[in-house]
Amino acid sequence: MNDKENNNYVLELLDIHKSYGSKVVNDNITMRLKKNEIHALLGENGAGKTTLMNIAYGLVCPDSGKIKVNGTTLVLENSSAAIKNGIGMVHQHFMLIDSFTVLENIVLGRECKKQGVFTDLQKSKIEIQALLEQYNFEIDLEAKVKDISVGMQQKVEIVKMLYRGAKILILDEPTAVLTPKEIDDLLVVLKGLSESGHSIIIITHKLKEIKKSAQRCTIIKHGKLVATVDVKETDEDQLASMMVGRKVEFSVEKRAHHFSKTLFKVDKLCVNDYRGIRAVNNVSFDIREGEILGIAGVDGNGQSELVEAIAGIRKIESGHFFIEGNNITHKKPREIIDSGVSTIPEDRQKMGLILPFNLAFNLILHKYAIRPFSKFGFLNFESIRKQASSRLKAFDVRPDDPNYLASALSGGNQQKLIIARALFDNPKLLIACQPTRGLDVGAIEYIHKMIIEHRNKGRSILLVSHELDEIIDLSDRVLVFYEGKIVGMLEGKAIEERKIGLLMAGGE
Numbered sequence: 001m002n003d004k005e006n007n008n009y010v011l012e013l014l015d016i017h018k019s020y021g022s023k024v025v026n027d028n029i030t031m032r033l034k035k036n037e038i039h040a041l042l043g044e045n046g047a048g049k050t051t052l053m054n055i056a057y058g059l060v061c062p063d064s065g066k067i068k069v070n071g072t073t074l075v076l077e078n079s080s081a082a083i084k085n086g087i088g089m090v091h092q093h094f095m096l097i098d099s100f101t102v103l104e105n106i107v108l109g110r111e112c113k114k115q116g117v118f119t120d121l122q123k124s125k126i127e128i129q130a131l132l133e134q135y136n137f138e139i140d141l142e143a144k145v146k147d148i149s150v151g152m153q154q155k156v157e158i159v160k161m162l163y164r165g166a167k168i169l170i171l172d173e174p175t176a177v178l179t180p181k182e183i184d185d186l187l188v189v190l191k192g193l194s195e196s197g198h199s200i201i202i203i204t205h206k207l208k209e210i211k212k213s214a215q216r217c218t219i220i221k222h223g224k225l226v227a228t229v230d231v232k233e234t235d236e237d238q239l240a241s242m243m244v245g246r247k248v249e250f251s252v253e254k255r256a257h258h259f260s261k262t263l264f265k266v267d268k269l270c271v272n273d274y275r276g277i278r279a280v281n282n283v284s285f286d287i288r289e290g291e292i293l294g295i296a297g298v299d300g301n302g303q304s305e306l307v308e309a310i311a312g313i314r315k316i317e318s319g320h321f322f323i324e325g326n327n328i329t330h331k332k333p334r335e336i337i338d339s340g341v342s343t344i345p346e347d348r349q350k351m352g353l354i355l356p357f358n359l360a361f362n363l364i365l366h367k368y369a370i371r372p373f374s375k376f377g378f379l380n381f382e383s384i385r386k387q388a389s390s391r392l393k394a395f396d397v398r399p400d401d402p403n404y405l406a407s408a409l410s411g412g413n414q415q416k417l418i419i420a421r422a423l424f425d426n427p428k429l430l431i432a433c434q435p436t437r438g439l440d441v442g443a444i445e446y447i448h449k450m451i452i453e454h455r456n457k458g459r460s461i462l463l464v465s466h467e468l469d470e471i472i473d474l475s476d477r478v479l480v481f482y483e484g485k486i487v488g489m490l491e492g493k494a495i496e497e498r499k500i501g502l503l504m505a506g507g508e
């Protein structure tokens, strides 16, 4: 390669190798970022993407390999060194301080000083305001971080990096928590930045976003480089199969059928959130046998409280719900499970699993006290292990060893384990909350298949998801939640992205 070509790269990660113990996480990966480029980094959960980017940001030290910035080889000992060299990273979990204002968060650690000692917030504010104008950001600098939306917080993180002079921006799954409108906004922001001299690496599982925003895409699998491709010359199917190593079916086959009987009914339900503020406000709906009812909405509009109330773990202020005509309001969680309701909770690690327990025990958490798992008050280990072994195989949990600890599974396999338990004895109503959050396309494909199969058996599913594609692909009917109320009900052909997105944002 001649010098001129070389100059096109603002960041080069060359033959980067990193292992943890005997596990190779980055296996001699090379990735180059061009000036003004948006470059996507794609790979299954656990492929080694975050590690590679942490290496570029000086947070993780590689075992071997070279990092070049603008053609010069550097040793990045920490993130300050990376920032000094114009590299900024926004992590998957934001690192802002909730009780501080936006302005305070942006300047934190880089305050302007008056007379050498006092913080001159006013001076910083003027500089930041100029930045906001330059890049067309609308952010209220005086708002407390805890009061602004996740989409806004993301922008604050980006501005924080720009304020530190970052020319190379690394974003780790920035869209995982955003609404469709926020995602579109972010992609516009990134495009603007790339046109004004910045270069960007974006990690995302969403192939659509890659097609929309990136010029090139680097795919890694099990820590190894698969390829760097031109996005224009690749389609979503090709990207997915390079990443997973086989063809992925995006469309889920759903048998059309006639719904008849109502299975589950919610009548004028009111539920408060943890602060005692009304979160579910007079909500009524029903679900028929063989139907997937999707609930769409931005996080925090009452969906979580609704599900907790149905599962019996949150107090109901007023209203009722019924399964096959039987009133199960105010019943204990165990009685609700026994009446045929099963839940995939939204937080798989906090609510779904007991991480230090093995897979076999996690599979019977809701059934351990009954036969065949217990007899006369004693656990029957043989039967627990045998059941687990066949379930783990049937639900494709890897590894399928009943003695393996839940904490050691990848996110996708933890979710399969939860689904194996939730579908244990063919529940009449499956409540699936964010069933594929943060998972890669291979795992998503599998989980969607399981949900559809359950529906095709004539069972009912309440699907709660912030993922619009998931709601649209799976649901027979969609309710949109906004501020604790149902603001729209869509069925059949009327289920479309633009309409739902608008309702989710409180529009008509």
Ligand SMILES: Nc1ncnc2c1ncn2[C@@H]1O[C@H](COP(=O)(O)OP(=O)(O)O)[C@@H](O)[C@H]1O
Residues within 6 Å of the ligand: 020, 025, 043, 044, 045, 046, 047, 048, 049, 050, 051, 052
């Ligand atoms: N500090 C660490 N110690 C041990 N293993 C780690 C550490 N960080 C990451 N890993 C392992 O490295 C692999 C790649 O992780 P990561 O880079 O986070 O993947 P991705 O971002 O692609 O999902 C995973 O198997 C993860 O468990």
Ligand SMILES: [Mg+2]
Residues within 6 Å of the ligand: 049, 050, 051, 172
């Ligand atoms: Mg990651």
